Each structure stands twice: as structure tokens, then as C-alpha cells.
Amino acid sequence: MTGLIDGSLSTLAPIFAVAIATHQPRYAFFAGLATAIGAGVSMAFSEGLSDTGDLTGRGNPYLRGAITGAGTFLGGVLHTLPFLIPQYHIALAVALATITLELVSLAWIRWRFFNTGFVRSFVSIAIGGAIIAGVSALLGAVT
Numbered sequence: 687m688t689g690l691i692d693g694s695l696s697t698l699a700p701i702f703a704v705a706i707a708t709h710q711p712r713y714a715f716f717a718g719l720a721t722a723i724g725a726g727v728s729m730a731f732s733e734g735l736s737d738t739g740d741l742t743g744r745g746n747p748y749l750r751g752a753i754t755g756a757g758t759f760l761g762g763v764l765h766t767l768p769f770l771i772p773q774y775h776i777a778l779a780v781a782l783a784t785i786t787l788e789l790v791s792l793a794w795i796r797w798r799f800f801n802t803g804f805v806r807s808f809v810s811i812a813i814g815g816a817i818i819a820g821v822s823a824l825l826g827a828v829t
Contacts (some may be wrong), residue, residue: 689729689754694788695762697721699757699822701766701781706826711769711777720768724760730755757823766790788816 700721705714734751737744744750765788768780793808 689757689763693758696725697762698818702822703826709774711774717768722762726755726759726764731759
């Protein structure tokens, strides 16, 4: 879950800053893909190296790292894929719809498996996403 949330939120800024600054979906795709790969590798190492599992009983660090890294990559690459669409406005609209679907899915997962209220989960995740998207839009508009 940590990987999915981190990947979904942390990759928004570079993707949308590049998309808004350049109006070139291709560049946003490459920025998003690089960010998703980098974030996935970073989270895999962070999770794997942070705890051997001996003291906490959290399990094999390699397996935890692989799962967290894959989740982070998946969370970051999903809203990158729409930027394969060559038309800027269409790519942006599809990416925003994808992000909305991601946020609803994350809230549902938290509700279903972590006994957290759906609305509370959605609002807390959406606030983080809105802050990141706002900052990235401002950065993209500076050019």
C-alpha cells in the first residue's frame, strides 16, 4: 500500500511540471517513466534496507523491497501512460481521469482492507495529490 500511494503521489510533480511547461506529451511520458523507475528502485532499496525483519517480524527484506518497489513503480507509471497520446489536451485529460481513478482505488483499498472510512481516505489522499499537482502546475507555468 505504501508503494502504491507513494508512486501515485510522488510522481505527479515531475510529470505535470514537464507537461505544462512544454505542452509535449512525449516529454511528460519520458519524465514520468524515469520518475516511476527511479521512485520504484528507491522505495525498493529503502524498504529492503530499513529492516531485516528479525526484530519486527515483517518478513524477508528482499521480498518486502520488491513488493514496495513494484507498487511504487505501478503507482507512478499508470498516470504516465496517457502521455503516450500525442495530443496534449487529450493526454492531459486522460491522465487526470487516471489519477482520479487511482485515488478512488487507493481509498477503496484502504476502506476494504485497512478499516478506514472511504471518504476520509479519499479526502486525505486527494489533499496530498492536490498539493503536489498545484505545486507542479506552478513550476510548469514558470517557464
